[in-house]
Amino acid sequence: MSIAAHPVESSLLTRLATGTAGAVGKEFLRCLVTELAGALDADMAFVAERCGDGEACTLASFGKPGVELREGQVFTLAGTPCEDAYTHDLLLVSRGARLRYPEDAFLRRYALDGYLAVALRDGRGEAIGHIGVISARTPLDPAPSELQALRIFAARAGAELERRRHEVALLRAADEERRRIGRDLHDGAQQRLVVLGQALDLALRELEADPGRAVARLSAAREQAVIAGRELRELAQGLHPVGLERGLRPALSALAVQSPLPVRIEALPDERPSAVIEATVWFLVSEALTNAIKHAAATELRVRVTASDDELLVAVADNGAGGACPSRGTGLQGLRARVEALGGTLAIHSPRGAGTALTARLRPRP
Ligand SMILES: Nc1ncnc2c1ncn2[C@@H]1O[C@H](COP(=O)(O)OP(=O)(O)OP(=O)(O)O)[C@@H](O)[C@H]1O
Numbered sequence: 560m561s562i563a564a565h566p567v568e569s570s571l572l573t574r575l576a577t578g579t580a581g582a583v584g585k586e587f588l589r590c591l592v593t594e595l596a597g598a599l600d601a602d603m604a605f606v607a608e609r610c611g612d613g614e615a616c617t618l619a620s621f622g623k624p625g626v627e628l629r630e631g632q633v634f635t636l637a638g639t640p641c642e643d644a645y646t647h648d649l650l651l652v653s654r655g656a657r658l659r660y661p662e663d664a665f666l667r668r669y670a671l672d673g674y675l676a677v678a679l680r681d682g683r684g685e686a687i688g689h690i691g692v693i694s695a696r697t698p699l700d701p702a703p704s705e706l707q708a709l710r711i712f713a714a715r716a717g718a719e720l721e722r723r724r725h726e727v728a729l730l731r732a733a734d735e736e737r738r739r740i741g742r743d744l745h746d747g748a749q750q751r752l753v754v755l756g757q758a759l760d761l762a763l764r765e766l767e768a769d770p771g772r773a774v775a776r777l778s779a780a781r782e783q784a785v786i787a788g789r790e791l792r793e794l795a796q797g798l799h800p801v802g803l804e805r806g807l808r809p810a811l812s813a814l815a816v817q818s819p820l821p822v823r824i825e826a827l828p829d830e831r832p833s834a835v836i837e838a839t840v841w842f843l844v845s846e847a848l849t850n851a852i853k854h855a856a857a858t859e860l861r862v863r864v865t866a867s868d869d870e871l872l873v874a875v876a877d878n879g880a881g882g883a884c885p886s887r888g889t890g891l892q893g894l895r896a897r898v899e900a901l902g903g904t905l906a907i908h909s910p911r912g913a914g915t916a917l918t919a920r921l922r923p924r925p
């Protein structure tokens with residue numbers, strides 16, 4: 560179909576492209592709904608994200624004066640055309656929406672009767688949101704090329720929703736990590752330093768009257784200081800891996816040397832990936848190692864990192880008990896959030912009795 564032959568029909572695509580040019584994040588969604596409502600002369604256009612059971616949350620909306628759907632407003636999907644939007648790729652009710660969806664209070668309140676929606680999908684094809692366009696004027700009758708333009712921009716909006724989800728997951732993982740560090744500091748080094756201070760106080764007081772006792776207190780205090788030092792070192796190592804600035808090999812070797820469980824590094828790429836990818840590989844190996852020691856009763860951990868033009872494959876496997884379940888902790892969930900935020904995927908294969916394998920596929924230069 561040539562553009563020249565259908566100048567009017569192709570205008571929605573141009574309008575959406577122009578109206579959203581340069582906009583990112585939520586602003587992109589806002590521009591999109593504003594342009595859509597304007598171009599289709601609709602009373603309301605919005606983007607909503609599926610949240611919770613049978614509900615959707617409005618992320619961006621544009622309504623003609625008097626027609627309001629607030630950003631952040633959560634609404635129930637049951638009995639509305641929005642519910643059907645999730646089972647149809649594209650749903651068009653040119654007229655008669657109120658008759659077809661008598662329970663929809665929003666359509667009733669604003670006397671809206673034409674409804675158009677397209678589902679927004681994530682990278683796995685799951686419907687995670689929708690764009691809705693609602694009109695009082697009927698028939699709401701977009702041209703085929705306008706529907707095509709809507710589909711194209713729905714793909715972009717779907718990618719935007721997915722990006723936001725990764726961002727939220729990453730923030731949650733970072734919060735959880737901070738909480739864990741705070742807990743570790745409080746229960747570990749901080750407690751030991753308090754005990755150490757008390758032991759030194761007592762030793763000072765007893766120094767003259769009972770030197771033997773003072774010496775015993777001092778040697779107990781020294782022990783606490785050594786343990787506190789080790790705990791702080793381990794904590795610092797988890798925050799910023801030693802040796803990583805020199806590359807994966809020295810950093811992973813340092814991890815292996817300190818480990819009570821043998822770590823076999825079978826392959827590492829010749830060329831260094833970007834710093835954020837190297838850190839991610841380190842965290843993958845470190846968490847897999849901690850888990851193998853803590854939960855698996857494994858006798859070894861194998862690490863393979865291989866690179867092709869468009870992918871870095873990280874495979875870390877122990878030969879222990881299996882049965883890993885991400886919902887029981889935060890370590891594996893945090894890893895998945897980190898990998899997905901970089902546009903990668905993490906597969907966890909952990910059949911009972913047959914070891915645990917983590918396989919991450921990463922883009923080498925995200
Ligand atoms: N390698 C493994 N072998 C057997 N079970 C495992 C293994 N890794 C994890 N698991 C199981 O899966 C659960 C979740 O692991 P995850 O690493 O997410 O949390 P965690 O290790 O319990 O705590 P943390 O949040 O400190 O990592 C663990 O509690 C454990 O029961």
Ligand SMILES: [Mg+2]
Binds near residue numbers: 850888
């Ligand atoms: Mg763990």
